[in-house]
Amino acid sequence: MKIFTPINSYSDLKNELDYVKHNPYTFLNNLFVDYTLWENAFDEGRILIYKTNNALWILKRNNGFCDLFYSCSDLEGFKHDLVIILDDLDQPTIVTTFYKELIDEVKEFEYITTNFKIYSTFNRMSNSNFDSIKEHIPNNQIKQANYEDIPQIQCLFNKVFDKYDDKIPDNNLLKHYIKNEYVRVIRNDDKVIACLIATIKGATSQFQYITINDEYQNRGYGSIMMKEYLYDIYKDYVKRSLLWVKSNNTSAIKYYSKHGFKNEGLHKTIMIYGV
Amino acid sequence: MDIIVKILQNIRPEFNFEDTVDFFKEGMLDSFDMLSLISDLEKEFDIKINGMDIIPENFNSLSSIKDLLKKYGVII
Numbered sequence: 215m216k217i218f219t220p221i222n223s224y225s226d227l228k229n230e231l232d233y234v235k236h237n238p239y240t241f242l243n244n245l246f247v248d249y250t251l252w253e254n255a256f257d258e259g260r261i262l263i264y265k266t267n268n269a270l271w272i273l274k275r276n277n278g279f280c281d282l283f284y285s286c287s288d289l290e291g292f293k294h295d296l297v298i299i300l301d302d303l304d305q306p307t308i309v310t311t312f313y314k315e316l317i318d319e320v321k322e323f324e325y326i327t328t329n330f331k332i333y334s335t336f337n338r339m340s341n342s343n344f345d346s347i348k349e350h351i352p353n354n355q356i357k358q359a360n361y362e363d364i365p366q367i368q369c370l371f372n373k374v375f376d377k378y379d380d381k382i383p384d385n386n387l388l389k390h391y392i393k394n395e396y397v398r399v400i401r402n403d404d405k406v407i408a409c410l411i412a413t414i415k416g417a418t419s420q421f422q423y424i425t426i427n428d429e430y431q432n433r434g435y436g437s438i439m440m441k442e443y444l445y446d447i448y449k450d451y452v453k454r455s456l457l458w459v460k461s462n463n464t465s466a467i468k469y470y471s472k473h474g475f476k477n478e479g480l481h482k483t484i485m486i487y488g489v
Numbered sequence: 490m491d492i493i494v495k496i497l498q499n500i501r502p503e504f505n506f507e508d509t510v511d512f513f514k515e516g517m518l519d520s521f522d523m524l525s526l527i528s529d530l531e532k533e534f535d536i537k538i539n540g541m542d543i544i545p546e547n548f549n550s551l552s553s554i555k556d557l558l559k560k561y562g563v564i565i
Contacts, residue, residue: 246521312524338521342503416517418516454503480521480524
């Protein structure tokens with residue numbers, strides 16, 4: 215990799231981002247990311263940047279693939295840089311983008327599709343159904359996760375989720391979630407058979423993952439975890455819960471709808487290069 | 490100002506936008522809601538918001554939205 219250089223801390227990246235925020239670079243971007251969760255990636259030299267006259271490009275190396283983020287001045291500059299960047303990539307690379315109808319003047323979607331192929335699309339769903347906390351009886355099978363659960367949670371996630379579009383959390387991110395966010399598990403003989411993870415920011419909770427071990431599916435564990443989750447968040451300050459679900463996953467959409475989630479009409483698309 | 494509140498509550502009916510200092514810090518809006526908000530403001534006031542103005546700082550409170558609209562000739 216010749217053109218990208220490592221950036222070593224969140225504060226350094228923030229300086230770069232603050233700079234681009236106040237110049238025309240912001241015309242075209244996909245910077246919908248929480249960089250504060252990248253602490254370990256900075257420490258391990260996995261965050262790289264490439265600055266040009268047209269843009270700030272950020273590459274995040276993951277396990278076997280990269281995420282590409284950008285903040286560009288205009289479409290022509292974007293195209294110019296992208297040709298150089300694609301030539302320099304040494305791993306499959308993902309770009310998350312958003313349907314053009316959201317901002318008509320940004321034609322990024324059309325251009326990226328000529329270089330990247332569509333890997334998957336997601337719908338956003340939201341729930342603000344406070345009725346879910348009425349008459350709820352807390353379930354004593356559901357426990358707060360601890361660090362000892364991490365290997366088993368990872369094992370569950372690796373079986374079920376796709377590394378490219380589900381962004382399976384690594385060891386450090388799971389530690390962060392357990393320490394700071396909402397992580398619940400159901401154990402059976404010390405074996406984690408179900409796990410639910412959500413993050414909370416102010417009045418909004420972002421539902422991240424739910425998974426049940428194959429052997430324990432269709433026994434209602436998913437529903438009791440979801441009900442408990444909605445009860446827990448709404449009894450405090452949270453007023454809405456959001457999630458992203460694959461557009462073609464009709465059974466998951468049906469499942470979330472059953473729990474009061476409604477389609478918001480917002481979409482995101484995962485594009486991939488080099489696969 | 491009422492019309493802005495109405496647009497915001499149409500996007501996120503569960504929140505009270507009138508008493509909030511920073512919509513993003515309070516978790517009432519995120520980047521995706523911002524895109525919906527931009528689209529609704531453009532339709533309501535028949536304007537086209539420049540990409541350079543699409544930053545959270547311009548949409549994080551009623552007064553910042555009002556200031557942005559003023560820039561596009563919309564007086565509320």
